[in-house]
Amino acid sequence: MNFLRWIDVELPIVQAPMAGVSTCEMAAAVSNAGGLGSIAVGSVDAAAARQMIAEVRARTQRPFNVNLFVHAPPASDATREAAWLKTLAPLFAELGAAPPSTLSAIYKSFVDDDDMLTTLVELAPPVVSFHFGLPGADRIAALKAAGCVLLSTATNLAEAEAASAAGIDAVVAQGFEAGGHRGMFDPSAPDDCLSTMALTRLLVKRSGLPVIAAGGIMDGRGIAAALDLGAVAAQLGTAFIACPESAADEAYRHALTGHGGWHTSMIAAISGRSARCLANRFTDWAAVNVDLAIPDYPIAYAAGKAIHAAAKAAGEYGFGAQWAGQGAPLARSMPAAELVATLEAELAAVNGRPFE
Known part of the structure; x- marks a missing residue:
């Protein structure tokens, strides 16, 4: 059939x-x-x-x-999660925000x-x-x-x-x-x-x-x-x-056919699992910090979402989970x-x- x-x-x-x-x-x-x-x-x-x-x-x-x-x-690991938040702290500080005190599975x-x-x-x-x-x-x-x-x-x-x-x-x-x-x-x-x-x-x-x-x-x-x-x-x-x-959001839509759409990246730093994303400030940061121990998915995603929220509040849209495939410029x-x-x-x- x-x-x-x-x-x-x-x-x-x-x-x-x-x-x-x-x-x-x-x-x-x-x-x-x-x-x-x-x-x-x-x-x-x-x-x-x-x-x-x-x-x-x-x-x-x-x-x-x-x-x-x-x-x-996910397996929660308080030590690894605290180390991840410490690693992200400078990014949060740059955005005028503090990282979460703890992380947990978001779903x-x-x-x-x-x-x-x-x-x-x-x-x-x-x-x-x-x-x-x-x-x-x-x-x-x-x-x-x-x-x-x-x-x-x-x-x-x-x-x-x-x-x-x-x-x-x-x-x-x-x-x-x-x-x-x-x-x-x-x-x-x-x-x-x-x-x-x-x-x-x-x-x-x-x-x-x-x-x-x-x-x-x-x-x-x-x-x-x-x-x-x-x-x-x-x-x-x-x-x-x-x-x-x-x-x-509008920034995500605009990024599809911009620089980020032509240079998508496969990274795990946003959520704890590999995912293809439009190139942005977070993917650039992740590319330099590839050897860091990331918490399990979706525990790490709690931090990824928090930094995106802090960035948007500061008028910065380069830290979002802007998932997209390699054909993005054809959108x-x-x-x-x-x-x-x-x-x-x-x-x-x-x-x-x-x-x-």
Whole structure:
């Protein structure tokens, strides 16, 4: 069976679930336009997730995706966290602020979030996706029993094979070009840094799962290339940041096509896990301090968010988590539905016919 037809999606376009950027309005607009819209609930609790799912359902009758973070629960280390805050103290001082006195995990992993599981089983969103790893077999079984189609990010073949063995329905091949957090199951393992093109083709040939290509795809030609590699769809995140429905602030939007967009960096200093970000003052600082011991994700993120808040209060926007992929300069500012229509037209022009 055609995977897109199975989940009742008309176009091979998936809007990436970008925590802090994607919104319910955006997800619904993409779904209404024929793609698969997405919301990210990994950084919120079950009550907020319930509200977000209800809002999307109030805006669209079409399928949509709910994304979860499945990272290993962090190990708190007071000594390491205090040392990290001491390291950041000069940056806070430069911004006229003091660092937090302590750090703690700012949100839970789906690994042990029973309230989130209960909420999702009850509400049964059409599609549920996992980032950073896979939940336990009992959680996967519960979501499948509720009728949810399950997706998982994979950055290499071993992760895709694990997803297949666990009963995941399709895999998102996250190339190294992609913006935001690397979806590696084990962040301490070597990263092969596979490109979207190489990874997509490898997973199409070897994983046994439908593959959604992700990373650096910004237009219809990019989608066509992914489909030519055997992917069933392409996932775009950075392409939607400039849409008015995005939650990105004006500085973030402006930076997409500025210096930072041409020089994205993969760093861990902001959150505690490697993520691709627009080049800014924080990434420049991190590049010089690469050997520092960073607290576990998402404990380190509490400091990253605090320094960004202090910077914004001082009128400085160079310390934000401005996640973006290597195709950032190709971003276009238009409503999400218009962007989906534009992507569809571009894809049709490459194919010489509408997508079927």
